Amino acid sequence: MKTGDRIECLEILRLAIVNPNSGADYWILQSQEVDGKQGTGYFTVNSSDLSLEFSALFGAYAVTSPFKKAVEMDPDNLRFTLDAIELSSNERIVETLRLIGPSEEGFLISAMPKPSPQIEHRQPTLMIIDAPALNTRGGGSNIQSLFPAAEFTTSGSTAEEMISQFRLDMLRADANWLSALICSWPSPCPRQDDAEILLNFSRHFGTWRDRNAALWRQESAETFLARQLNTILSLEKSYQDWRTASLASWKLHQELSTSTPQRTSRTRNTTLETVIRSNAQQRMLREAKIITMLGLLYEAWKIHLFSGVALLSNGPGLDSDLLIMERCRAAFAEQDGSATVEELLAPRQNLLENGGTSAVDLTSLLGQVAEDTISETDIITLVGEQSPLKRRESARLKRKLNQLDEPVQSLADSISQGDNLEEIVEEPPQLRLSARLKQKRAKSDGVEAVAELLVQDEETEHEDEAEDVPPPALMALRPPPLQTRTWSLPPRVRRTRRDIIQHEWNKVAREAGAAKIEFVNDIDDEELPPGIGILFPYIERSFLFDIGIPEPSPLTGCSCHGKKGCDKKRRCSCQKKLGCGPAYTRDGLFIFNTDSEVIECNAACECSSKCINRVAQLPRQLPVQIFKTDKRGWGVKIPVRIEKGRVLGLYTGLLIRREEADKLSGTRASYCFDLDVNEEPDKEPPENAYSVDAHSCDPNLKIISVVYDSTPEDNMPYPALVATKNIPAFTELTFDYNPAHQTEYELKKYREKAHAKRSKSKKMSRCLCGASQCRGWLSVVA
Numbered sequence: 045m046k047t048g049d050r051i052e053c054l055e056i057l058r059l060a061i062v063n064p065n066s067g068a069d070y071w072i073l074q075s076q077e078v079d080g081k082q083g084t085g086y087f088t089v090n091s092s093d094l095s096l097e098f099s100a101l102f103g104a105y106a107v108t109s110p111f112k113k114a115v116e117m118d119p120d121n122l123r124f125t126l127d128a129i130e131l132s133s134n135e136r137i138v139e140t141l142r143l144i145g146p147s148e149e150g151f152l153i154s155a156m157p158k159p160s161p162q163i164e165h166r167q168p169t170l171m172i173i174d175a176p177a178l179n180t181r182g183g184g185s186n187i188q189s190l191f192p193a194a195e196f197t198t199s200g201s202t203a204e205e206m207i208s209q210f211r212l213d214m215l216r217a218d219a220n221w222l223s224a225l226i227c228s229w230p231s232p233c234p235r236q237d238d239a240e241i242l243l244n245f246s247r248h249f250g251t252w253r254d255r256n257a258a259l260w261r262q263e264s265a266e267t268f269l270a271r272q273l274n275t276i277l278s279l280e281k282s283y284q285d286w287r288t289a290s291l292a293s294w295k296l297h298q299e300l301s302t303s304t305p306q307r308t309s310r311t312r313n314t315t316l317e318t319v320i321r322s323n324a325q326q327r328m329l330r331e332a333k334i335i336t337m338l339g340l341l342y343e344a345w346k347i348h349l350f351s352g353v354a355l356l357s358n359g360p361g362l363d364s365d366l367l368i369m370e371r372c373r374a375a376f377a378e379q380d381g382s383a384t385v386e387e388l389l390a391p392r393q394n395l396l397e398n399g400g401t402s403a404v405d406l407t408s409l410l411g412q413v414a415e416d417t418i419s420e421t422d423i424i425t426l427v428g429e430q431s432p433l434k435r436r437e438s439a440r441l442k443r444k445l446n447q448l449d450e451p452v453q454s455l456a457d458s459i460s461q462g463d464n465l466e467e468i469v470e471e472p473p474q475l476r477l478s479a480r481l482k483q484k485r486a487k488s489d490g491v492e493a494v495a496e497l498l499v500q501d502e503e504t505e506h507e508d509e510a511e512d513v514p515p516p517a518l519m520a521l522r523p524p525p526l527q528t529r530t531w532s533l534p535p536r537v538r539r540t541r542r543d544i545i546q547h548e549w550n551k552v553a554r555e556a557g558a559a560k561i562e563f564v565n566d567i568d569d570e571e572l573p574p575g576i577g578i579l580f581p582y583i584e585r586s587f588l589f590d591i592g593i594p595e596p597s598p599l600t601g602c603s604c605h606g607k608k609g610c611d612k613k614r615r616c617s618c619q620k621k622l623g624c625g626p627a628y629t630r631d632g633l634f635i636f637n638t639d640s641e642v643i644e645c646n647a648a649c650e651c652s653s654k655c656i657n658r659v660a661q662l663p664r665q666l667p668v669q670i671f672k673t674d675k676r677g678w679g680v681k682i683p684v685r686i687e688k689g690r691v692l693g694l695y696t697g698l699l700i701r702r703e704e705a706d707k708l709s710g711t712r713a714s715y716c717f718d719l720d721v722n723e724e725p726d727k728e729p730p731e732n733a734y735s736v737d738a739h740s741c742d743p744n745l746k747i748i749s750v751v752y753d754s755t756p757e758d759n760m761p762y763p764a765l766v767a768t769k770n771i772p773a774f775t776e777l778t779f780d781y782n783p784a785h786q787t788e789y790e791l792k793k794y795r796e797k798a799h800a801k802r803s804k805s806k807k808m809s810r811c812l813c814g815a816s817q818c819r820g821w822l823s824v825v826a
């Protein structure tokens with residue numbers, strides 16, 4: 045590239061190019077008038093120093109200089125092809141290039157939008173900044189000296205303003221993305237307040253970044269950096285608190301699960317419960333990894349903060365790394381976690397050989413954490429040995445992780461028992477990690493359940509792919525040989541968040557023997573109901589138990605024999621407690637002959653699994669669609685006709701104590717279901733498909749309480765959803781959130797209360813059920 049060359053492009057927002065060796069000052073690509081119009085996308089290169097070959101800017105990739113091929117132009121879609129390296133403007137070039145060069149040492153080329161009332165698209169100006177030069181000239185305060193004012197007169201703004209704007213954009217992108225990422229994680233098991241800590245954490249982070257953006261204009265670079273450092277310290281503290289709380293919670297969870305032989309032996313006996321239990325364990329594991337990941341993110345960010353380029357792009361490691369991560373995370377999600385360790389590590393190997401940054405490592409890590417295909421020890425391995433600074437940091441990290449509390453250590457042990465850390469670091473990453481994990485876990489005592497689950501995962505994997513989405517290619521993460529490397533993602537069927545969640549939920553449903561679940565939205569662009577994310581713990585049946593929930597008492601069962609053993613109430617000790625005839629017909633339809641709890645036969649009974657008194661406990665038979673309604677958020681419907689009395693399934697979730705439930709507010713409270721059959725204080729937030737059922741004052745479902753894996757005295761019945769009428773296919777399913785309000789007396793009281801409270805109470809809102817007898821107000825806490 046030389047002065048006078050023309051480059052055609054539509055828009056460049058940011059472009060960073062790193063060159064550790066050259067001493068050139070900067071280049072400017074100015075837009076030119078074409079056909080009498082300014083800024084239609086042609087740019088001419090001006091440079092104050094032509095000693096810098098363009099190929100050198102591409103560091104590891106451009107092996108010879110000057111570059112052999114001219115810049116190729118594609119007016120519809122900006123595309124630079126340099127020495128067979130393709131850079132597409134579809135991805136922000138700043139990120140692409142950050143992948144291939146050590147930002148600490150080089151140049152930053154940035155292209156910024158130049159506001160122009162005449163032209164619709166943003167008109168770019170491209171700048172190349174020599175970061176070391178920036179340092180020697182006194183950092184941020186002297187930026188102007190690098191950009192002679194004359195060069196910017198056409199843009200109508202000063203260099204400083206443009207840089208501030210640039211930084212502001214990056215800060216916003218960062219803060220938004222990180223908070224979206226953190227907020228999309230669901231509340232961890234078993235402690236609900238972990239979610240709160242996470243939220244605070246992300247808020248804290250967001251506020252900090254926004255404030256930084258504002259202060260940049262007012263403060264000197266030194267004060268600015270000092271302030272950042274202070275905030276990092278407090279941010280770190282909040283992260284540490286969160287980590288400590290989560291670890292303590294994990295420890296307690298572990299202790300409780302091992303010190304409760306009754307529940308343990310029961311869960312081992314039933315595949316369903318084993319799976320649920322394993323899910324909980326996996327989830328905890330994943331959370332521990334995420335905690336570690338966040339730590340690594342901040343470590344990485346801190347390292348970058350001290351590099352020269354930090355002065356210009358404000359937390360540069362995080363700025364672009366986060367965006368890279370976001371992209372790679374999506375790529376990982378598309379791959380459904382099927383990349384091999386080798387494939388995951390390949391970008392890093394390539395980087396190390398060619399002088400890379402930590403960006404890809406973190407990217408890969410985050411993707412893998414989301415897909416649960418990586419352990420803490422692998423994370424440490426991946427952080428690996430890089431720059432001396434990075435090496436120090438990673439050694440410190442290793443020490444830290446080694447000193448971690450027992451819970452995480454035992455987690456790591458359960459994954460890689462028998463390996464020491466150094467061996468893992470050395471080990472060539474050739475095996476599929478999931479296979480390795482499977483073997484390790486299968487070997488270690490007490491984690492058979494997890495191994496069993498993994499085997500099931502594998503078995504169902506292919507079936508799933510055939511059903512949902514074609515297996516994605518691995519191109520994006522498997523770097524091609526140097527000369528042919530492409531950064532544009534190949535065309536493929538894109539997996540949305542909805543696809544991924546649907547896939548995950550169906551996996552759980554299938555394992556529980558239940559029918560399919562589908563998300564449908566014909567109303568707007570919202571992909572999923574609020575609060576449902578990649579790690580949302582879907583439970584098909586059974587409860588998850590919060591800490592402090594007492595063990596259910598030992599079960600006693602009936603001694604009915606033969607197929608018809610439980611048909612007669614007086615012979616069946618379970619049904620005797622019912623006080624009426626059998627609750628179900630032989631076809632499994634609820635008879636509506638009792639308002640009290642239905643006591644179904646249980647694991648201790650001698651009757652067969654097909655006995656008449658086992659209905660709600662069976663896997664959900666009908667497929668469900670979770671769909672977006674026009675006025676009431678998301679709801680549930682079933683694509684087939686439903687007979688009156690059909691038991692559709694259970695409303696399950698995490699069983700928490702009333703004290704905890706009372707602390708819930710807003711949306712979370714609206715999912716809380718009071719199991720208050722015997723005045724015991726347990727409630728649960730949502731964790732399955734029926735938790736999005738809407739309220740109606742004229743509902744088509746009724747909730748009945750069913751007991752089958754605890755005793756009535758334990759007060760842990762399952763709310764089961766029963767059709768109260770024949771329901772046509774695709775009708776929205778509704779139940780009355782407050783059936784007590786149906787009686788005249790209660791209704792009167794309710795109306796008075798609603799009237800008094802409607803302007804004040806957050807718990808009352810307008811009912812939009814549309815029923816002719818609509819009570820007008822919805823009390824969201826049932």
Ligand SMILES: C[S@@+](CC[C@H](N)C(=O)[O-])C[C@H]1O[C@@H](n2cnc3c(N)ncnc32)[C@H](O)[C@@H]1O
Nearest residue numbers: 676677678714715736737738739811812813824
């Ligand atoms: C348990 S959630 C149900 C799922 C919810 N629709 C969603 O999109 O997440 C309960 C919330 O749904 C909404 N909702 C359910 N039934 C409603 C109704 N009849 N009228 C108005 N809002 C309703 C209210 O916002 C309520 O707080």
